[in-house]
Amino acid sequence: MRTNAPAPEAPSTRNLKSASASQRQPLSITIGRYSALILWVGFTVLFGILRPDTFLTSVTWRLTISEGVVTAVVALAFLIPLVAGVYDLSVGATMGTGLVLMNWVGINHPGVPLWLAALGVLLACAFVGLCSSIIIVRFRVDSLIATLGVSQVLLAFQLFMSENRQMTGAFDDGWLDLGTRQVMGVPIVALYLLVLALLLWFVLEHTPVGRHLRAVGSNPEAARLAGLGVERLITGSLMCSAMVGGLAGIIFSMKVGTYSSSIGPGLLFPALAAVFFGASQFARRPNVWGTLIAYFALAFGVKGLQLTFGPGTFWIQPLFQGATLLIAVAMASRVVGQTRRSRRLQKDAEQGTATPTGS
Amino acid sequence: MNALDIRGLSKTFSGHVVLHGVDLTVRRGEVHALVGQNGSGKSTLIKVLAGYHAPDAGATAQVLGRELTLGSAAAADRLNIRFVHQDLGLANDLTLTENIMLGRRYPRRAGIAIDWPKARRIAHECISRTGPAIDVNRTVAEFGIAERTRIAIARALPDNDDPALIVLDEPTAALPAQDVEKLFDTIRGLTAAGNAVLLVSHHLDEILGVSDTVTVLRDGARVATVPTAEVDKHSLTELIIGRALSRDVERAPRAVDDSRPIATIEGLSGTSLLDIDIDLRPGEIVGIAGLTGSGREEVAALVTGRTHRDGGTVRIGSRSVPSGDPRAALAAGMAWIVGERARYAVFPAMDLRSNITIGDVGRHQRGGRLRHHDERAEARDWIHELGIVASGTDADIATLSGGNQQKALVARALRLKPAVLVLDDPTAGIDIGARQQVHGIIAGRADESMAVLITSTDSEELARLCDRVLVLARGRVVAELARGVDLDAATIDHTQVSGVPA
Incomplete structure (x- = not known):
């Protein structure tokens, strides 16, 4: 028996309408998709008026960008597995591990060329990612728990290697120059970030691998049934994530050089906030450019506040990042709620036309 | 009282x-x-x-x-x-x-x-x-x-x-x-x-x-x-x-076919399914009927590798399809369409074209780069061929109606040009117009020598489409109904309810 409800054609026409409506989105959603850019411009104008003498100088911009590069790289490390729906909370600890290893080689084996040390660090980090993926894929531990555990093990490793002291690896000037030089007025580390971002953007948006990662993130069971190597994709994404995390540590060794145990874990939260804020931008899913723009919009906001209200405002950064994360995720979950609602409506419509209800 | x-x-x-x-x-x-x-x-x-x-x-x-x-x-x-x-x-x-x-x-x-x-x-x-x-x-x-x-x-x-x-x-x-x-x-x-x-x-x-x-x-x-x-x-x-047993046949009966089966399923067993055998010949549509609890609902999952088999073998041509491995089943020339779309097939928050091409997006790759233009062109062809109602190739799949989502999944399966197509209650929850379109597409493809295995709760659907229907009860085949002999919806109903051949 069939309930009468709409005629068979009704759902398709209605959905056609809603489909075309999604192309002409309401203004609020369009603004939301570019909110990070708007925020960045807004901060520039606001603090440009409040502090034209300091905020609008090229020194401030150069400083803010080069200070932010390492965290932004960590954010990209967090982004890769997130596309496949896997949380890697160990990215901050991986960065610290990379840094401690660079320092350890620099201090204990000064003869080893640093590029070789960097290569070794990347391999070691890939191994860390492999271990995380085995825990997640083989032993079916939730990725949040697994990578949280791995991050503590990595922290222990760092404390052991550094004997809980600051390490200054006595890197040679050539190495430090790679992190502090400017190319045509732009900090060279910003170019590293740009190259990495371009590479990740290409892989995630313009190769089958990127498509497959998104499919796994969207519906893992359907991905398995579509013939995708779900476990291999997750393993690969975690290994890449760990290597990019290690790369952040290597860049930090070029820029600053000094290891202390508080550095890595402290980067996790700002990175996470940038990725989630960024996921509400542009195509409204985790994406490379959204992440970077969200990160730097926040970084400039913090910088402006600090310049305006003076050095007593050390508490601004966590407040700012915490609030942004909450707002961004609340916005994103509202979006999710909307699609769920529309899907439920659709399901109701289907049941109204096609499913027997009497049995 | x-x-x-x-x-x-x-x-x-x-x-x-x-x-x-x-x-x-x-x-x-x-x-x-x-x-x-x-x-x-x-x-x-x-x-x-x-x-x-x-x-x-x-x-x-x-x-x-x-x-x-x-x-x-x-x-x-x-x-x-x-x-x-x-x-x-x-x-x-x-x-x-x-x-x-x-x-x-x-x-x-x-x-x-x-x-x-x-x-x-x-x-x-x-x-x-x-x-x-x-x-x-x-x-x-x-x-x-x-x-x-x-x-x-x-x-x-x-x-x-x-x-x-x-x-x-x-x-x-x-x-x-x-x-x-x-x-x-x-x-x-x-x-x-x-x-x-x-x-x-x-x-x-x-x-x-x-x-x-x-x-x-x-x-x-x-x-x-x-x-x-x-x-x-x-x-x-x-x-x-409530009706006398009558015969209603819509597809012409197939000529007697002694060709070698393209797929052989032997001793298939699962939780409630106990040891069934199925042969599929090219161009043949074989249906599986049975009440809930008869084992019918497990057949497609066991054959395609969605779940692990408790026993039995599945072969396509000379290739053996291992248990619980959908990837290997696809490689052997099998494809499937599942009625439980939301759980097993649809990628929400992805667009229509990605949902169609996901099984083999590599064919639109040149020198490592995905050619979105080629991919959209292929998606447009499928939208046209199957009559999918959507605002375009890049419409979010969630904006499509159930019937149109299902047609996108039909496209996903057919573009792999499978030798064997497995349909698991393929028209569950879609309206009658879309249902008939999906039936037409499947029957048309079967005539081009694809073998089809279809499990369904809808006896009319099986009677309309199938050349043979195996009726299950308590995990075993209790009757095999053939088109032109004793296959019609009433007989399927009667056999699956009574558990014995009519």
Whole structure:
């Protein structure tokens, strides 16, 4: 028996309408998709008026960008597995591990060329990612728990290697120059970030691998049934994530050089906030450019506040990042709620036309 | 005075009549069976009795001479009407005592601490009313399915000594044959103590074995209420189906085909499926029919590798398809379309073209780079060929209707040019227009020498599409119906309900 409800054609026409409506989105959603850019411009104008003498100088911009590069790289490390729906909370600890290893080689084996040390660090980090993926894929531990555990093990490793002291690896000037030089007025580390971002953007948006990662993130069971190597994709994404995390540590060794145990874990939260804020931008899913723009919009906001209200405002950064994360995720979950609602409506419509209800 | 007297029960959902003036009388101390096909209205009747739906005006009901307000859960509960549903609703990690005490007040010591010895005594009394005593300290998970059903019944029994009406909704669907007998003992014990039982079931053997009276519903109306002693399986089946066996054939019968099968499935076994064999020849559409619990719902999952097989082999040509490995099944030339789209197939928050091309997006890759332009062109071709209604290739899949989502999945499977296509209840939950389109597409492709295996709950669908239909009951093939010989919807219905060839 069939309930009468709409005629068979009704759902398709209605959905056609809603489909075309999604192309002409309401203004609020369009603004939301570019909110990070708007925020960045807004901060520039606001603090440009409040502090034209300091905020609008090229020194401030150069400083803010080069200070932010390492965290932004960590954010990209967090982004890769997130596309496949896997949380890697160990990215901050991986960065610290990379840094401690660079320092350890620099201090204990000064003869080893640093590029070789960097290569070794990347391999070691890939191994860390492999271990995380085995825990997640083989032993079916939730990725949040697994990578949280791995991050503590990595922290222990760092404390052991550094004997809980600051390490200054006595890197040679050539190495430090790679992190502090400017190319045509732009900090060279910003170019590293740009190259990495371009590479990740290409892989995630313009190769089958990127498509497959998104499919796994969207519906893992359907991905398995579509013939995708779900476990291999997750393993690969975690290994890449760990290597990019290690790369952040290597860049930090070029820029600053000094290891202390508080550095890595402290980067996790700002990175996470940038990725989630960024996921509400542009195509409204985790994406490379959204992440970077969200990160730097926040970084400039913090910088402006600090310049305006003076050095007593050390508490601004966590407040700012915490609030942004909450707002961004609340916005994103509202979006999710909307699609769920529309899907439920659709399901109701289907049941109204096609499913027997009497049995 | 009867245990339950319902007069003139009608129920209309937005203009559509689901129950039409149904009378139902359950006498004290009897087991009354309520039977009917899917959509006959028996679930709605139970839901009205449980207070989940309110009936249309004009219906009256009495329990032991007392007025019952239909559509009120509280009123039904007050008059000792109790329900045990198919999924039992037990908390498997809790002990038997804790499960019995759910919904009851725990006895307390000094008004604070739970008096566990007393609680265990209450649980023991409850379970004893349904048969031999069992250990009330064990967790429910330690018990077999038959004992669990008993625990659910024991929990449902009222605390007072007034006679109760126990409604058992498909209690035997998951039970192996030897456990069914145990459940019957429990049911007989309940009626011997003066309670009445209203049993809803698909299994005619069980109804004939345990009930005293049978009421048959068909298309929302009561067709008959007869003493069980006066009917047999055949006459009961005809009452349920309501039509004489007739032949209606829409596809032309295939010429007798002695070609080698392209796919052979041997000894396929799963949870409720026991050892079935299926051969598929190129261009042939083979259907699998069976009621819920017959094993029909497992066949596609076991063949395609969605779940691991308990036994059996699947071969396509000379290639063996390993168990639980969809990737290998695809590589061997199999593709599938699943009716449970949201769970197993659709990628929400991805666009239509990605949902179509996901199985092999690599073909649009040149030098490592995805050619979005080529991909969109292919998606456009499929949208055109299958008549998918969408705002474009990049429309979010969630904005499409169920039928159009399903057509996108048809495109996903067909673009792989499979040798064997497995359809798992492919038109579940889509409207009739889209259903016919999907049928047309599948039949057309089969004519181009693709082999098709289709499992469905819809007998009309199987009768329309298939060259052969295997009917399952209790995990085995009980009949094979061939087009042009004995294949039609009524025969499928009859065979799957009765469990024997017509």
